[in-house]
Amino acid sequence: MNVDAPSAPRRTQVNERTILDVRQLTKHFAVRNAFGFQKGVLRALDDVSFTVDKGEILGIVGESGCGKSTLGKTIMGIHQPTSGDLIFEGNDIAGQTPSAARETRRHLQYSYQDPGASLDPRWKIRRSLHEPLVIHHGSLGYDEREERVRAILQAVGLPAGHLDLYPHEISGGQQRRVGLARILTLQPSLVVLDEPTSGLDVSVQATILNLLLDLRKQFDLTYLFISHDLSVVRMICNRIAVMYLGKVVEFGEIEAVFETPRHPYTRSLLSAIPEIGGARVTDTFTLEGEPPNPGNLPSGCRFRNRCPMVQPRCAEIEPELRADWPGQEAACHFAA
Amino acid sequence: METLSFIFRKLVEDRVALIGALIILLLILTAIFAPILSTHPEDVLEFHPSERLQGPGFAHFFGTDRMGSDIYSRILYGARITITIAVIAIAASVLIGVPIGLLAGYYHSWLSDALMRVSDIFLAVPQVVLAIAIAQTLGPSIENVILALSVTYWPFWARLVYAETRSVQNEVFIEASVALGASPARVMILHILPNILSSIIVRTTIGMGGTILTAAVLGFLGLGAPAPSPEWGRMISESREFLPEAWWYATAPGIAIFLVVMGFNLLGDGLRDILDPRIRRSSRHDK
Numbered sequence: 001m002n003v004d005a006p007s008a009p010r011r012t013q014v015n016e017r018t019i020l021d022v023r024q025l026t027k028h029f030a031v032r033n034a035f036g037f038q039k040g041v042l043r044a045l046d047d048v049s050f051t052v053d054k055g056e057i058l059g060i061v062g063e064s065g066c067g068k069s070t071l072g073k074t075i076m077g078i079h080q081p082t083s084g085d086l087i088f089e090g091n092d093i094a095g096q097t098p099s100a101a102r103e104t105r106r107h108l109q110y111s112y113q114d115p116g117a118s119l120d121p122r123w124k125i126r127r128s129l130h131e132p133l134v135i136h137h138g139s140l141g142y143d144e145r146e147e148r149v150r151a152i153l154q155a156v157g158l159p160a161g162h163l164d165l166y167p168h169e170i171s172g173g174q175q176r177r178v179g180l181a182r183i184l185t186l187q188p189s190l191v192v193l194d195e196p197t198s199g200l201d202v203s204v205q206a207t208i209l210n211l212l213l214d215l216r217k218q219f220d221l222t223y224l225f226i227s228h229d230l231s232v233v234r235m236i237c238n239r240i241a242v243m244y245l246g247k248v249v250e251f252g253e254i255e256a257v258f259e260t261p262r263h264p265y266t267r268s269l270l271s272a273i274p275e276i277g278g279a280r281v282t283d284t285f286t287l288e289g290e291p292p293n294p295g296n297l298p299s300g301c302r303f304r305n306r307c308p309m310v311q312p313r314c315a316e317i318e319p320e321l322r323a324d325w326p327g328q329e330a331a332c333h334f335a336a
Numbered sequence: 337m338e339t340l341s342f343i344f345r346k347l348v349e350d351r352v353a354l355i356g357a358l359i360i361l362l363l364i365l366t367a368i369f370a371p372i373l374s375t376h377p378e379d380v381l382e383f384h385p386s387e388r389l390q391g392p393g394f395a396h397f398f399g400t401d402r403m404g405s406d407i408y409s410r411i412l413y414g415a416r417i418t419i420t421i422a423v424i425a426i427a428a429s430v431l432i433g434v435p436i437g438l439l440a441g442y443y444h445s446w447l448s449d450a451l452m453r454v455s456d457i458f459l460a461v462p463q464v465v466l467a468i469a470i471a472q473t474l475g476p477s478i479e480n481v482i483l484a485l486s487v488t489y490w491p492f493w494a495r496l497v498y499a500e501t502r503s504v505q506n507e508v509f510i511e512a513s514v515a516l517g518a519s520p521a522r523v524m525i526l527h528i529l530p531n532i533l534s535s536i537i538v539r540t541t542i543g544m545g546g547t548i549l550t551a552a553v554l555g556f557l558g559l560g561a562p563a564p565s566p567e568w569g570r571m572i573s574e575s576r577e578f579l580p581e582a583w584w585y586a587t588a589p590g591i592a593i594f595l596v597v598m599g600f601n602l603l604g605d606g607l608r609d610i611l612d613p614r615i616r617r618s619s620r621h622d623k
Contacts, residue, residue: 078515102517110515118512122530135517182516 019190019222020052020075025084025094027067027074027246031295042295044070046246048084049321052190057216057223059237059254061230061269063291067246068226069113072192075224076110077101089189106136109188113195115179119167125178126163129153132185148185155218156181157211173204177211184219192224197232209236230273234258242266245294245302251321252328262330264307301333309334346610353606359599367415374409380566389582399584402574403564407588410566414589417567418596421482421551422544428486430493430540437497438524441505452498455491463488463546464553471559478561481554485547496539500532507531534611542604545597552593568593 014021027045030038044067052058060068073079075086077093086094093104112118119128129149133140140148150160156177167175176196183191196212197205213236215221227233233240233254240257242250242265250263261267268287289306292298298305304314313333321329347353371377375397384404392399398407436455440448458466470484504510505528513523554560555569563570568589575585 076515078511102519105515105517110512112508112512114508117508120509120513120527120531131513131518132516135519135522186516 014051015053017053017055018051019054019089020224021085021087022048022050022052022075023085023087024049025071025074025086026082027070027079028082040295043246043297044294045074045081048243048246048248050241050248050251052222052224053238054189054222055216055220056238057225057236059233059240060224060226060243061228061233061240062243063228065291065294066243067294068228068243069194070246071243072110072194072224072226076108076192077105078110102135106186107189108192109183109186109190110192111179111183111194111196113198116167116172116175118179119175119182121167123166124163125165125167125170128167128178129163129182129185132182136186149181152181152184155184155215173200173208176200176208180211180215184215187219188221190222190224192226194226195228196225197227197229205232212236230269242269245291245297247302247331248321249303249332250328250330252325252330256325256328260325260328262325262328262335263303263332264309264335265303266330268308301331343607343610347606350606350609352602353609356599356602356604356606359595360603363415363419363596363599366412367419370409370412370416374406374412376406376409377413379405379409380413381564383564389578389585391582392584398588399582401571401585402578405564407571407585410571411568411588411592414566414568414571414592417478417561417565418548418551421478421485422547425482425485425489425547425551426540426544428482429489429543430536432486433490433493433495434497434529434536436490437494438501438528440494441498441501442520442524442528448498451494455494458488458491459495461488464550467550467554468557468559471554476559476562478565478567481551481560484554485550488550489543489547492543493536493539496535497532500535501528504528504531534607538604538608538611541600541607545600545604548593548600549597 025045025048026043029042029044031040031042033039048067048071050058060071062068070079074081075088077096081094084094085092088104088108091104093101093108096104119125123131126146126149129152130142130145133145133148137145149163153160153163158174158177158181162170162174162178167178170178193212197208200208209232212223216223225233225237237254239252240250240254241248242257242263244265250257250261250266257266258270261270265287272287287306292302292305298315300316300318301307301310301314302318304310307314311334317333319331319333321331322335323329324335347357366373382405384400387396387400387404388402390396390400390404396406396408398411401407401410433455436451440451466488467481467484470487471480474480474483501524510523510527513527518527551560552567552569552572555567556573558570558573560570561567563574571589572586572593575582575589578585
């Protein structure tokens with residue numbers, strides 16, 4: 001790693017296993033009125049820093065609209081970051097030229113939340129699976145591409161006969177597999193999985209999760225697992241980042257965060273997981289109201305107007321992530 | 337190819353569109369076989385003053401004109417001119433308009449605004465007026481009619497493709513291709529264009545009718561092919577001084593223009609129903 005250390009204090013440690021180092025990543029969207037004049041800024045990502053180790057599964061959780069998908073897409077380069085650095089495999093990939101970014105994308109791939117919509121409806125599965133190879137390995141002939149595509153298709157558990165079908169002719173779970181196959185043809189090292197289990201019924205969810213774990217082993221993958229399903233995250237992730245309105249409020253080892261959540265937001269999220277034989281969710285759930293408009297955030301801590309333990313200090317000083325616990329960090333003045 | 341047979345099957349079911357298709361087929365066959373079908377093929381260029389202004393009959397199906405030429409034969413040859421003008425003018429409009437619309441729709445920059453404002457300016461001037469101005473400036477000839485029509489018609493395709501591109505661009509599979517590393521040219525030509533092709537086909541079919549009409553107007557005003565070309569608009573123009581006595585003189589080319597324009601419009605409407613089921617023709621109710 002020959003990139004200079006940033007001036008701000010490092011909270012997550014870079015080591016030789018780090019594959020992706022996100023440093024103070026910020027993404028603002030301009031909010032425009034009907035006449036096209038900027039009337040505000042939507043802070044979709046605000047000073048997000050964390051590292052991803054090679055081979056791990058990092059879960060990113062939070063409510064709808066907290067910036068999970070924006071984070072994934074900004075890492076992917078689909079959105080350009082407003083500021084901050086993205087060190088991927090030792091290279092800064094933030095703000096690359098389009099052609100350099102295309103090269104990077106071979107190793108960094110994004111699996112869409114709706115894989116059916118991510119396939120061209122007028123293309124047969126075969127053509128969609130060939131496309132990544134045509135783009136990045138132009139020297140390969142049709143037969144070589146076909147061979148690779150068939151191998152990948154087998155790895156994701158689809159029959160070769162599906163190559164001649166259109167995306168609307170296969171089921172949601174199969175579309176998910178095709179979406180994964182399309183990415184894997186490029187042999188990426190890091191895959192951003194955006195809600196990989198949403199919209200699937202429970203039995204299909206389980207097979208897809210098992211497939212993801214198998215593929216990780218087989219292709220030596222690292223996952224960024226974006227989800228709002230906490231029980232799934234707990235089952236398959238090594239570490240977790242809890243996001244609230246564009247900021248990481250808690251980060252750490254999965255066991256530590258689930259056993260001893262430090263941030264009040266994490267605590268309320270965890271209390272919302274239904275448990276058989278446990279207390280009713282409505283009895284233990286402490287979170288009230290909607291998150292504030294991300295275009296108009298409160299001063300100080302952005303969680304303070306929903307926080308059960310709010311103090312005057314929270315309105316004045318914005319809490320930073322504190323690495324005060326082993327394998328765990330939280331951004332709260334009063335977390336203990 | 338499956339799409340083609342699908343369109344064909346649907347077309348046979350939709351009787352109105354089928355009539356349109358048959359009219360257009362008739363026009364094309366007429367143009368190709370004009371020398372065989374016509375009774376007086378030499379009359380396109382030759383005059384027979386002794387036989388001028390004869391009414392319809394067995395000798396001359398649609399009567400004769402002021403020069404004594406057979407109107408039926410002249411209309412058959414006129415179909416060739418009509419098809420030539422319409423096909424070349426529309427092809428040029430599509431070739432200019434579609435790439436401009438694609439580029440302006442795909443890129444979100446000052447260039448897209450500039451391109452769209454230019455096409456707005458062209459759209460703001462009535463087509464016929466602009467075409468008359470161009471044809472008048474460059475002199476009457478078929479080439480200039482084609483040029484005038486191309487210059488005035490391309491903004492329709494640019495506008496359409498621009499709007500369709502912007503809407504398809506929001507689809508996830510476009511973003512997914514970009515994320516995969518596809519170049520802008522690849523995304524535009526292989527992903528966006530095939531997905532908006534049906535709108536372009538419909539617009540082109542209906543545009544053919546409009547172009548033929550405008551071409552006839554230019555011919556009528558004396559800005560089209562010079563005499564003695566059997567251009568339909570010119571024939572109607574020549575017939576004016578002999579109305580109402582020589583009623584067949586204006587009627588025959590008038591009906592020819594009417595049928596062809598209607599044929600393209602019916603087919604275009606039918607294709608729209610087949611290719612885009614969201615917009616149904618208002619007059620027809622779903623069964």
